[in-house]
Amino acid sequence: MTGSNGARPLSELPAGSEGIILELLGGRGFRSRVANLGFTAGATVKVMQNYGHGPMLVSIRGTLVALGRREAGQVLVSADAKSDER
Amino acid sequence: MMHDHDGSPSATLVAGARTIALIGQPNVGKSTVFNMITGLNQHVGNWPGKTVEKKSGVFRGQNGVVLNIVDLPGTYSLTANSEEERIARDFLIHERPDVAIAVVNAAALERNLYLVAELLALGQPLVLGLNMLDVADQHGIRVEPHVLQAALGIPVIPIIAAKNQGVRELIEAAAAVAERPGDWKPVRPAIRPEHEPVLAAVQSLIAGHVPRPYPEDWVALKLLEGDAEITAMMEAALPAETWQQLRGLLREHEDAYLDIAGGRYEWIGRMVRAAVTQPRAGAITLTERIDRVATHPLAGLVLLLLVLGVAFWLTYTVATPLAEWLSTQVLAALDALAAALLGAAPAWLFGLVSDGLIHGVGTVFAFLPILVVFFAVLGALEDIGYLARGAYVMDRFMHLMGLHGKSFMPLFLGFGCNVPAVLGSRIIEERRGRWLTILLAPLVPCTARLAVLAFLAPAFFSTGTTLVSLGLVGLNLIVLAAIGIAVNQIAFRGEQSAFIMELPLYHVPNLRTVGLYVWNNTLSFVRKAGTLILLASMAVWALSSFPGPGINDSVLAAFGRLLTPLGRLMGLDDWRLIVALLTSFFAKENTIATLGILFNLGAESPDLATAVAAVLAAPARLAFLAVVMLFIPCLATTATIQQETRSWRWTAAAIGLTLALSLLAGILIYQVGSALSASQL
Numbered sequence: 001m002t003g004s005n006g007a008r009p010l011s012e013l014p015a016g017s018e019g020i021i022l023e024l025l026g027g028r029g030f031r032s033r034v035a036n037l038g039f040t041a042g043a044t045v046k047v048m049q050n051y052g053h054g055p056m057l058v059s060i061r062g063t064l065v066a067l068g069r070r071e072a073g074q075v076l077v078s079a080d081a082k083s084d085e086r
Numbered sequence: 087m088m089h090d091h092d093g094s095p096s097a098t099l100v101a102g103a104r105t106i107a108l109i110g111q112p113n114v115g116k117s118t119v120f121n122m123i124t125g126l127n128q129h130v131g132n133w134p135g136k137t138v139e140k141k142s143g144v145f146r147g148q149n150g151v152v153l154n155i156v157d158l159p160g161t162y163s164l165t166a167n168s169e170e171e172r173i174a175r176d177f178l179i180h181e182r183p184d185v186a187i188a189v190v191n192a193a194a195l196e197r198n199l200y201l202v203a204e205l206l207a208l209g210q211p212l213v214l215g216l217n218m219l220d221v222a223d224q225h226g227i228r229v230e231p232h233v234l235q236a237a238l239g240i241p242v243i244p245i246i247a248a249k250n251q252g253v254r255e256l257i258e259a260a261a262a263v264a265e266r267p268g269d270w271k272p273v274r275p276a277i278r279p280e281h282e283p284v285l286a287a288v289q290s291l292i293a294g295h296v297p298r299p300y301p302e303d304w305v306a307l308k309l310l311e312g313d314a315e316i317t318a319m320m321e322a323a324l325p326a327e328t329w330q331q332l333r334g335l336l337r338e339h340e341d342a343y344l345d346i347a348g349g350r351y352e353w354i355g356r357m358v359r360a361a362v363t364q365p366r367a368g369a370i371t372l373t374e375r376i377d378r379v380a381t382h383p384l385a386g387l388v389l390l391l392l393v394l395g396v397a398f399w400l401t402y403t404v405a406t407p408l409a410e411w412l413s414t415q416v417l418a419a420l421d422a423l424a425a426a427l428l429g430a431a432p433a434w435l436f437g438l439v440s441d442g443l444i445h446g447v448g449t450v451f452a453f454l455p456i457l458v459v460f461f462a463v464l465g466a467l468e469d470i471g472y473l474a475r476g477a478y479v480m481d482r483f484m485h486l487m488g489l490h491g492k493s494f495m496p497l498f499l500g501f502g503c504n505v506p507a508v509l510g511s512r513i514i515e516e517r518r519g520r521w522l523t524i525l526l527a528p529l530v531p532c533t534a535r536l537a538v539l540a541f542l543a544p545a546f547f548s549t550g551t552t553l554v555s556l557g558l559v560g561l562n563l564i565v566l567a568a569i570g571i572a573v574n575q576i577a578f579r580g581e582q583s584a585f586i587m588e589l590p591l592y593h594v595p596n597l598r599t600v601g602l603y604v605w606n607n608t609l610s611f612v613r614k615a616g617t618l619i620l621l622a623s624m625a626v627w628a629l630s631s632f633p634g635p636g637i638n639d640s641v642l643a644a645f646g647r648l649l650t651p652l653g654r655l656m657g658l659d660d661w662r663l664i665v666a667l668l669t670s671f672f673a674k675e676n677t678i679a680t681l682g683i684l685f686n687l688g689a690e691s692p693d694l695a696t697a698v699a700a701v702l703a704a705p706a707r708l709a710f711l712a713v714v715m716l717f718i719p720c721l722a723t724t725a726t727i728q729q730e731t732r733s734w735r736w737t738a739a740a741i742g743l744t745l746a747l748s749l750l751a752g753i754l755i756y757q758v759g760s761a762l763s764a765s766q767l
Contacts, residue, residue: 024344028312029167030584032343036163037586038197040348048374049381054482055491055585057381061196061351062227062364064373066478068485068585 011056011072013047019077020044026074037065039075099129100144104264105154105181106257109174109205110189111198112160113471113590115217117141118247118599119189120157123257130606132732133173139512141606145257153261156183164204165308166315169517178210179299184264187256189215189247192222192229193591195362199354200347202238203275208304211263211270213241215256220246221593224372226365233361239273248596273357277307278349284339285310291332295323309336311343373471373591380472381589386479393476394498397463401502405455413452420444437631438624446623449673449722450616453505457608460499460506464513465603469595473513474587481585487567488574490514490585493523497566500530504723508730509611522573524727525740528719529566529747531559534674538714541678545695546707554708558715565716565747611726618725626672626721637683642668656713656752657706657760663698667717674720705759709752716748 007022021043024031038061039045048064049057055068067075108123110116120128124143133140141157158177159170166172178186188205190198205212216231235242241259245252263270277285289306296302297319308316309332317336321329365371379385421440428436467473473495481491496510507527514520531539539558543551630642637643646665653664662684669680678694685697699707718741719727728737 032165032312032347033162033167033584034586035344035347036165036167036200037588038200038351040344040351042348043351048377051383054383055478057377057478057589061194063194063197064377064589064591066474066481066585066587066589068481071584071586 006078007076009073010045010047010058010067010075010077011050011069013050013077015047015050018044018046021075021077023076024074025076026071030071030074034071034075038063045075045077099142099154100152103144103152103154104184104261105156106145106260106264107156107158107177107181107183107186108189109158109178109186109201110160111162111191111201113588114160114189114191114198115247116160116189117157117603118596119187119215119217119245119253119256120155121598121602122247122250122253124155126602126605128602128606130610138169138173147257147261151261153257153264156181161201163201164208165311165313168515170515172315178205178208182299183210184267185211185213185260187213187215187260189217191218192216192244193218193225193227195222195227195229195358196351196354199358200350203350203354206238206240206272206275207307209301211267212272213243213256213259213263214238215247215252216242216244217247218593219244220249221591225591226371228363230361234358237273237357237361239271248594248599275350275353277346278352281310281339281342281345281349284335284342287335288332291328291335292320292324295320295325295328297323307346310339311346312336312340371591376592377475377589380475381478383479383482386475390476390479393467393472394495397460397499398502400459400463401456405459408455409452412455413448416451417444417448420447434631438627441631442624442627443620445627446620449623450612450619453503453611453722454608456503457506457509457611458604460502460510461604461607462600464495464510465600466595468513468603469593469599471590471592474589477587478589485585487522487526487570488519488578489522489570490516490519491587493519493526496523497527497530500527500532501536502533504528504530504532504719505611505615505726508723508726509607511730518578521731521736522570522578524730525573525736525743526566526570528723528727528740528744529562529569529716531562531715532674534720535715537675538670538677539711542695542698542711542714545699546702546711547704554711558711561712561751562715565751569743569747614729615722615725618728619722622721622725623672626669630669637665637680652749655756656709656749657703657756658710658752660701663701663710667713670714670720671718671724672721674714677714703760705756705763708759709756712755713748713752716744716751718744718748 010019013019021039021041023041024034024039043060046059047056048059053069055066056072058065058067108116108120120141120143123145128141128143131140132138138159143155145153145155156177158174161171161174163171164175166175177183186205188202190202202212202214214234216229216234219229222229231242231244241263243252243256243259245256247253285306288309289303292306292309293302296305305316305320309320320332324332380389421444424436424439424444428439464473467476473492476495477491479491480494484491484493492514493511495513496507499510500507504527507530508524511520511523511527514523539555543555547554630637630640632641633639643661643665646661646668649664650659650661653659653661658664662681665684666677666680670677681698682694685694702710724737724741727740728734731737
């Protein structure tokens with residue numbers, strides 16, 4: 001599941017876990033849009049809801065953002081994410 | 087100095103007065119601030135050539151101060167990612183408002199200041215309205231306005247727009263900056279040190295070539311950010327050789343824009359660190375608690391259906407009786423007036439006014455209560471913050487049709503009436519999704535069509551009436567889904583629109599905001615679609631009255647007779663059925679009224695349905711009902727589609743599509759049905 005370089009897509013993080021954004025994939029328009037929303041390298045992102053299918057909810061820079069699964073797959077985060085108990 | 091964007095003399099903007107632009111990200115309470123400043127002194131139109139709403143108004147202060155206020159579309163940044171962002175940016179650059187008020191949400195300050203950083207880089211004189219301090223407080227977020235003001239070097243005014251607190255101070259601070267722009271000395275956002283050399287290189291390449299009124303340093307920054315519009319502008323403005331050099335330089339730093347966005351957030355982080363106290367980790371907020379239900383895949387669906395159920399209940403218990411009362415009262419009063427005024431006029435003129443014009447007015451009035459209830463529900467849900475949750479829950483289903491989750495709400499409410507469904511598509515920001523929703527909306531069977539179905543079906547089928555009716559509604563929905571998928575695959579090449587949506591924090595709805603939302607939207611329906619409805623209503627009257635004397639000898643009847651060969655393919659041998667379909671364009675429930683006239687029976691008569699059934703074979707009955715359900719959108723819906731898209735082509739596409747679909751369904755049902763019953767004999 002975890003890539004050898006330690007990066008994995010945000011869509012694979014379970015609810016309640018946090019990750020640090022490493023890289024954005026996908027087209028320029030998409031990357032520019034999410035970067036403006038605060039998805040930039042180094043930002044902490046917390047997964048609020050992820051049922052493994054359909055869209056997911058994350059919290060970034062104090063805002064709740066809904067992301068399609070495909071979109072979340074294009075946000076690479078650090079694998080050494082810490083989990084908290086919910 | 088202001089150009090009027092509606093191309094006509096604006097009712098509200100005052101010539102010579104200073105202009106203040108309101109700008110902010112979505113969900114910051116910007117429209118509430120605008121409503122508090124202008125009240126009913128506002129004008130809602132469209133940006134020139136765009137379907138994006140433009141709101142402007144006038145502020146009149148106590149000491150004779152008059153200010154023009156322009157509300158710019160909500161925008162996350164000044165990168166031209168969307169039509170809204172382009173409009174906001176072009177306005178600031180080309181119209182040069184004297185000062186801008188940036189409204190920010192104190193509960194999401196870091197992200198909100200991203201836009202502020204962009205505005206400061208543009209050099210736009212600016213004051214900050216720090217809004218929703220109460221909401222931030224509820225979430226344990228503390229913001230110190232003075233610290234923020236010191237860090238940014240611009241006036242920061244704490245406000246709670248929903249309670250009208252601080253709005254006066256905000257507008258006074260903005261007016262003060264407009265009076266003395268020289269005193270305004272902001273801290274300019276710095277970019278990362280490692281980007282300074284390349285930014286300087288870009289700037290020296292473009293120096294002297296930047297078209298007015300674009301600021302050179304800002305253009306250099308946008309080039310580095312890879313802004314498509316600015317890049318194209320400079321390609322045209324620069325000598326070929328310089329452009330080649332610039333392009334090479336930009337290629338080398340292709341990913342700079344991500345670093346620039348990151349750098350901006352770092353700068354913001356330094357600005358806000360001292361001013362903001364975050365809540366302790368692990369605290370569960372009210373929003374999180376509500377969202378456990380509202381965004382749950384199953385519980386969220388149930389909640390959404392409940393919310394929509396309440397909306398329908400309100401429509402049927404409040405709006406529908408009111409609509410009937412209003413249209414009969416208004417019609418009776420106008421008819422009496424017409425009789426008094428036109429007593430001596432020729433019969434045709436009286437007919438045109440009474441049956442054409444006045445009935446058109448009645449149609450417009452009949453829609454008003456339904457629209458008011460619809461917009462009140464939609465406006466309240468949006469202001470509370472729920473609309474985004476409903477869209478999130480539905481997204482996985484709407485996705486299949488290439489639609490955004492937000493399309494669900496207007497489409498579903500289309501069961502009540504297609505007009506608000508088309509109008510409601512405004513909540514979808516992306517043009518593609520909005521237009522596809524508008525195209526699909528007429529396929530949702532509205533109450534009027536369901537009433538026709540309920541009237542005819544029992545007489546048409548001795549058994550299984552309910553099953554047939556449900557089947558026909560199901561047919562509409564299957565066709566809707568199929569067309570959605572097909573249009574998405576063919577016209578949009580299966581390209582999914584990216585699903586990224588902010589879910590705002592919940593808060594108590596503001597009555598004034600919801601009230602003005604209802605007022606503006608209803609008014610714009612009357613003004614725009616209303617005119618078209620009146621004109622078309624008179625045209626339809628003329629077609630069904632001339633040369634006369636009754637509808638039996640009208641142009642419409644002749645046209646219906648002409649179409650009988652086409653009708654025969656669907657088993658509709660009788661021209662009267664075709665004329666009934668044609669008049670359903672005026673209003674769907676007209677199908678019954680026309681049949682009543684043509685069959686010489688009252689529309690209320692139970693014998694009418696039986697009489698109609700008598701002229702049709704069983705497969706033709708089913709075919710006729712299917713055509714009624716799928717037939718072209720009614721006049722009011724068509725007028726609304728034209729007004730919302732401002733495209734006759736798209737309007738024609740909506741009519742052509744439903745026409746083709748209904749004929750196809752009618753022919754298929756009749757031919758297959760006849761073949762089946764023949765084989766059984």
